[in-house]
Amino acid sequence: MTANSRSLTECSALKSGFKESSYWVGDLLPPTVLPEDPLKSVDVAIVGSGYTGLNAAIETVRGGRSTLVLDAENPGWGCSTRNGGQVSTSIKPSLEKLTARVGEQRARAIRKEGETALSWIEERILREAIHCDFNRSGRFHAAHTPRHYEYLTRDADKLSKFENIESYAVSKDNQRQELGTDAYFGGVVFPRHASLDPAKYHRGLLEAAINSGAHITGNCAVQKIEKQPDGFVLSTIKGTVKARNVIVATNGYTSGLTPWQQRRVIPIGSYVIATEPLPTDLMDALFPKNRSVSDTCKVVYYYRPSPDRKRIIFGGRVSASETDPRISAPKLYADMCRIFPELSSYQISHSWSGNVAYTFDELAHIGCHDGIHYAMGYCGSGISMASYLGMRIGQKILGKAAGKTAFDDLPFTTRPFYRGNPWFLPATVAWYRWRDKMQCNRAMNQLN
Numbered sequence: 237m238t239a240n241s242r243s244l245t246e247c248s249a250l251k252s253g254f255k256e257s258s259y260w261v262g263d264l265l266p267p268t269v270l271p272e273d274p275l276k277s278v279d280v281a282i283v284g285s286g287y288t289g290l291n292a293a294i295e296t297v298r299g300g301r302s303t304l305v306l307d308a309e310n311p312g313w314g315c316s317t318r319n320g321g322q323v324s325t326s327i328k329p330s331l332e333k334l335t336a337r338v339g340e341q342r343a344r345a346i347r348k349e350g351e352t353a354l355s356w357i358e359e360r361i362l363r364e365a366i367h368c369d370f371n372r373s374g375r376f377h378a379a380h381t382p383r384h385y386e387y388l389t390r391d392a393d394k395l396s397k398f399e400n401i402e403s404y405a406v407s408k409d410n411q412r413q414e415l416g417t418d419a420y421f422g423g424v425v426f427p428r429h430a431s432l433d434p435a436k437y438h439r440g441l442l443e444a445a446i447n448s449g450a451h452i453t454g455n456c457a458v459q460k461i462e463k464q465p466d467g468f469v470l471s472t473i474k475g476t477v478k479a480r481n482v483i484v485a486t487n488g489y490t491s492g493l494t495p496w497q498q499r500r501v502i503p504i505g506s507y508v509i510a511t512e513p514l515p516t517d518l519m520d521a522l523f524p525k526n527r528s529v530s531d532t533c534k535v536v537y538y539y540r541p542s543p544d545r546k547r548i549i550f551g552g553r554v555s556a557s558e559t560d561p562r563i564s565a566p567k568l569y570a571d572m573c574r575i576f577p578e579l580s581s582y583q584i585s586h587s588w589s590g591n592v593a594y595t596f597d598e599l600a601h602i603g604c605h606d607g608i609h610y611a612m613g614y615c616g617s618g619i620s621m622a623s624y625l626g627m628r629i630g631q632k633i634l635g636k637a638a639g640k641t642a643f644d645d646l647p648f649t650t651r652p653f654y655r656g657n658p659w660f661l662p663a664t665v666a667w668y669r670w671r672d673k674m675q676c677n678r679a680m681n682q683l684n
């Protein structure tokens with residue numbers, strides 16, 4: 237028995253039959269049988285079959301361009317079937333910070349894209365009749381110290397005054413109306429934010445793309461993309477493909493296939509667990525308004541009830557270096573029980589992880605480099621933005637004016653000596669996790 241498997245079997249947190257795979261894919265029926273081999277020649281070849289790739293494919297194929305989507309694994313293998321299912325606006329920097337960087341007009345336009353993406357994804361889901369438990373149940377962003385609550389309330393005021401974004405503060409005294417814990421010091425509610433079942437959403441997109449005529453081939457890694465006078469040749473493990481246009485939609489799995497993009501995104505593992513089914517009255521006490529939750533820790537925790545309100549889906553980053561879901565499971569469980577001590581008598585049924593893609597300016601990027609289109613770098617919250625920017629790339633390829641976005645032509649920067657291997661991450665994560673912990677402890681000690 238290895239050390240890893242010992243920690244697995246000895247950990248009472250893990251339910252028998254525990255699965256090291258995404259909870260979301262558990263009940264999904266196998267997809268329609270997909271073509272084994274790629275087409276030999278197409279108008280548009282898309283590398284990556286997540287939200288970015290499929291939303292792009294839906295546009296291009298409906299715009300009359302023959303479209304091939306290739307994935308190194310089964311379609312949807314990446315983040316798009318592994319995420320937390322919390323749908324937000326996906327823009328991290330504040331209006332103030334962005335204004336300092338790009339001027340007020342551009343900053344406002346970028347921030348507005350986040351709101352547009354949030355509205356647009358709902359329209360997409362409704363129009364395509366995708367049954368994915370989309371629910372505008374709102375998000376509670378919880379403060380891990382009183383000081384962070386002050387920042388949040390100040391930000392909420394600014395959001396409504398300067399950006400007309402709906403949000404409101406909830407003090408620690410009223411917190412249990414939102415979330416059944418005393419571990420936080422109040423927070424802010426974003427009522428427009430939503431939740432969905434990420435794998436069902438992905439499956440709906442896959443079916444929409446196939447039904448529209450896109451050719452999708454899984455288990456077909458692209459190994460090389462060569463520029464030709466009239467387009468590109470892609471070498472794959474199943475032969476070559478000629479394509480007039482290429483879209484790279486690989487986000488946290490961007491590799492040496494596209495070194496320019498690889499130097500600009502930072503892959504970071506994020507880890508999630510699902511609890512076993514919990515009693516209804518407990519779920520009602522912990523999540524009285526069915527909110528999704530995130531917190532102000534620098535190494536953020538994000539969690540929510542499952543769509544059937546039976547389980548908690550709890551995510552975060554619990555180790556400095558990348559690790560195995562078997563190792564992250566008991567650590568995430570311990571952190572979850574710190575927030576909800578009631579959960580220590582229940583177990584967890586699933587644990588999994590996936591790679592998000594950060595960027596050096598904390599913004600998503602869309603563009604075209606050396607003739608290759610790309611959209612990536614959603615910084616951990618890409619359900620709406622990956623979908624929206626995927627759709628916009630599709631429009632760009634069709635030559636539609638609507639394809640223009642406020643992100644166009646933003647410098648996509650890298651750092652000297654960075655080649656795609658985030659060697660600096662373990663030390664950075666360890667420092668931030670230590671600081672978060674100290675801040676939480678100090679705030680709690682001051683209460684007692």
Ligand SMILES: Cc1cc2nc3c(=O)[nH]c(=O)nc-3n(C[C@H](O)[C@H](O)[C@H](O)COP(=O)(O)OP(=O)(O)OC[C@H]3O[C@@H](n4cnc5c(N)ncnc54)[C@H](O)[C@@H]3O)c2cc1C
Pocket residue numbers: 283284285286287288289306307308309311312313314315316317318319320321322323324326456457458459485486487488489490491493506507508538551589590591592611612614615616617618619620622
């Ligand atoms: C654990 C976790 C939790 C998250 N939680 C949230 C959340 O709650 N809310 C939110 O908004 N976002 C969340 N995200 C982020 C969100 O899931 C992503 O931003 C989004 O899914 C990105 O979609 P994508 O299509 O760009 O990339 P992906 O879905 O990752 O797809 C990329 C695909 O590219 C393929 N690929 C790579 N290289 C090649 C190659 N050479 N040839 C062929 N195929 C290749 C991969 O196999 C992969 O399937 C989370 C992510 C993770 C990992």
